[in-house]
Amino acid sequence: MTTTTVSFGERLRSGRRSSTASMVFTAVLWACMAIICAFLFFVLFTIIQQGVARLDGNLLDRQPSQIRPETAGVQSALFGTLWVIGLTAVIAVPLGIAAAVYLEEYADPKRWYNRLIELNIQNLAAVPTIIYGILVLAFVVRGPLSVGAVVLAGGVALALLILPVIIITTREALRAVPEEIRAGSLALGATPWQTTWKQVLPAAISGIATGTILSLSRAIGEAAPLILVGATTFITFNPDGVFSRYTTLPVQIYTLVPEDRDAYRDLAYATILLLIIVLLAMNAIAIWLRNRYQRRW
Amino acid sequence: MTIRQVKFARVAPVFVAAALALAGCGGSENAGTGTGESGGEQLSGPVVIDGSSTVKPLSATAGELFMEANRGVQVTVATSGTGGGFKKFCAGETDISNASRAITEAEKKLCADKGIKYTELQVANDALTVVVNKDNNWVDCLTVEQLKKIWEPNSKVKNWNEVDPKFPNEPMALYGAGSDSGTFDYFTSAINGKEGASRTDYNPTEDDNITVQGVSGSKGGLGYFGFSYFEENAGKLKALKVDGGKGCVEPSVKTAQDGTYTPLARPLFVYPSDAGLKKKQVEKFAEFYLEKNEEIVKTARFVPLTEEQKKKANEALAALKAQAGGK
Numbered sequence: 001m002t003t004t005t006v007s008f009g010e011r012l013r014s015g016r017r018s019s020t021a022s023m024v025f026t027a028v029l030w031a032c033m034a035i036i037c038a039f040l041f042f043v044l045f046t047i048i049q050q051g052v053a054r055l056d057g058n059l060l061d062r063q064p065s066q067i068r069p070e071t072a073g074v075q076s077a078l079f080g081t082l083w084v085i086g087l088t089a090v091i092a093v094p095l096g097i098a099a100a101v102y103l104e105e106y107a108d109p110k111r112w113y114n115r116l117i118e119l120n121i122q123n124l125a126a127v128p129t130i131i132y133g134i135l136v137l138a139f140v141v142r143g144p145l146s147v148g149a150v151v152l153a154g155g156v157a158l159a160l161l162i163l164p165v166i167i168i169t170t171r172e173a174l175r176a177v178p179e180e181i182r183a184g185s186l187a188l189g190a191t192p193w194q195t196t197w198k199q200v201l202p203a204a205i206s207g208i209a210t211g212t213i214l215s216l217s218r219a220i221g222e223a224a225p226l227i228l229v230g231a232t233t234f235i236t237f238n239p240d241g242v243f244s245r246y247t248t249l250p251v252q253i254y255t256l257v258p259e260d261r262d263a264y265r266d267l268a269y270a271t272i273l274l275l276i277i278v279l280l281a282m283n284a285i286a287i288w289l290r291n292r293y294q295r296r297w
Numbered sequence: 298m299t300i301r302q303v304k305f306a307r308v309a310p311v312f313v314a315a316a317l318a319l320a321g322c323g324g325s326e327n328a329g330t331g332t333g334e335s336g337g338e339q340l341s342g343p344v345v346i347d348g349s350s351t352v353k354p355l356s357a358t359a360g361e362l363f364m365e366a367n368r369g370v371q372v373t374v375a376t377s378g379t380g381g382g383f384k385k386f387c388a389g390e391t392d393i394s395n396a397s398r399a400i401t402e403a404e405k406k407l408c409a410d411k412g413i414k415y416t417e418l419q420v421a422n423d424a425l426t427v428v429v430n431k432d433n434n435w436v437d438c439l440t441v442e443q444l445k446k447i448w449e450p451n452s453k454v455k456n457w458n459e460v461d462p463k464f465p466n467e468p469m470a471l472y473g474a475g476s477d478s479g480t481f482d483y484f485t486s487a488i489n490g491k492e493g494a495s496r497t498d499y500n501p502t503e504d505d506n507i508t509v510q511g512v513s514g515s516k517g518g519l520g521y522f523g524f525s526y527f528e529e530n531a532g533k534l535k536a537l538k539v540d541g542g543k544g545c546v547e548p549s550v551k552t553a554q555d556g557t558y559t560p561l562a563r564p565l566f567v568y569p570s571d572a573g574l575k576k577k578q579v580e581k582f583a584e585f586y587l588e589k590n591e592e593i594v595k596t597a598r599f600v601p602l603t604e605e606q607k608k609k610a611n612e613a614l615a616a617l618k619a620q621a622g623g624k
Contacts, residue, residue, distance in 0.1 A: 065361060066358045233374060233375040233376075234374035236361065236364060236371075255376070258350075258475065262504060
């Protein structure tokens with residue numbers, strides 16, 4: 001099935017440019033993009049300029065140090081980040097995909113409770129991140145679970161934070177699977193379970209994976225909720241389980257910046273650079289997954 | 298229309314492998330640090346500290362030195378602020394609370410309600426220094442009122458003669474701590490009467506070097522930072538005396554220790570709990586904190602304790618240990 005769609009951009013380019021309004025509008029768009037790029041390059045340039053000197057082996061090899069910031073590293077924060085994000089993925093990905101499959105494939109959208117759930121998920125995606133921190137502080141760190149300020153608390157906070165985003169992106173991906181595939185599968189005698197598991201999910205995998213990884217990338221850079229659940233801690237050992245105390249890279253940056261010696265600031269810049277590298281790597285994986293499994297109908 | 302079959306399962310192993318690799322790394326790393334040798338008895342376990350961000354460099358330094366000698370111990374120092382630290386401490390969540398002021402009556406009651414017993418150990422003295430340019434020959438001493446006039450929120454003071462008509466018409470260049478720092482909190486509460494209340498049109502910096510450069514580079518410069526930092530740069534700047542109501546007092550180790558340099562000097566405390574000290578590693582850590590106090594205070598750049606203050610802290614610790622051991 002080949003459709004001859006012409007993109008909006010192509011139409012713009014092929015159209016007549018005589019209209020003044022059109023030229024002004026194009027100029028404004030260019031200006032907007034130039035401003036955004038200028039900010040982005042300025043930030044990147046500053047970080048690289050200040051941080052590249054300390055982006056050395058010590059950064060990964062050593063632990064944070066109060067006494068010797070010149071040779072200190074952020075190993076405990078790097079491992080803390082990996083642990084927290086790993087746990088976040090383990091909690092949020094299956095739950096989020098399952099919830100999206102229910103809402104998209106099984107739920108009857110006319111029922112009032114399904115509509116209520118949908119509305120709430122949309123709202124949850126817009127809740128300030130610190131609220132999730134307060135929630136986890138009240139119910140996981142203290143309160144009924146009382147696990148303390150440990151990796152588990154950080155993982156739960158970030159999982160709650162990205163759950164709505166995973167559900168929404170997964171639903172979009174499922175919706176993009178043509179109805180004919182479901183109808184065909186069911187017509188050949190497959191059960192709804194077989195249709196979902198063997199046809200719909202594999203067909204939607206690139207969208208689901210991309211959305212999931214982008215959500216996890218967002219969670220990796222998050223500091224606000226983790227500050228509340230105990231990550232603002234001077235820690236010189238790596239976590240050894242979900243009940244271990246922890247700190248993460250963004251929180252480490254947050255605690256390094258106000259320190260009074262130059263060496264701390266250099267370390268903070270290097271840590272920012274490290275975080276950006278981790279983020280770029282994750283986004284690269286997302287793009288690769290999308291291209292690898294993408295298909296069109 | 299053909300569909301290339303892509304099994305969902307083909308991607309799943311990627312996540313599983315990542316999770317396994319993660320678990321593997323973390324575990325082995327920790328095992329590596331846990332097997333370090335230490336002289337004498339092998340201490341292990343956590344020492345959980347929370348509280349003032351001003352005291353954090355002290356406790357983190359102490360923790361780092363302590364862990365060098367006792368590799369099995371895990372000292373963690375969080376910074377919830379003095380008040381936030383006491384809330385956790387009185388809920389039994391921490392072993393030791395850092396405080397940049399003495400415990401308040403309300404906090405005492407909170408701890409008493411939960412049955413948390415503790416003792417107060419002074420571990421250092423903190424002092425701030427107000428500095429001006431070396432060529433500044435018109436001022437040696439400022440009162441707290443004058444400092445407040447300069448630094449209060451919405452202050453319009455731009456020239457030295459606006460502080461006192463006897464001062465020359467010299468533009469003032471202000472350097473101070475950034476709003477994230479304990480120095481800023483302390484200076485604003487001591488001078489302006491409210492923590493965090495400050496004029497905002499000055500050069501805020503977390504880096505004291507910038508204050509040194511700024512004030513030494515401008516004749517009308519005025520700035521403030523920790524006393525120990527002034528000591529390191531004493532040749533480049535001039536420290537002002539401060540009149541807190543009882544005459545001008547110059548900042549020095551002595552005036553900071555004996556409490557006459559008010560309001561810009563204060564004691565810093567840690568509060569170990571009775572329950573915490575029952576754990577061997579916490580007890581040894583508290584002892585270490587006082588034994589190596591001089592080294593810790595010097596490394597973290599605070600003003601050391603006097604002999605008398607040291608003696609008092611040691612006695613308080615001994616009393617609490619006796620109490621903890623007696624039960």
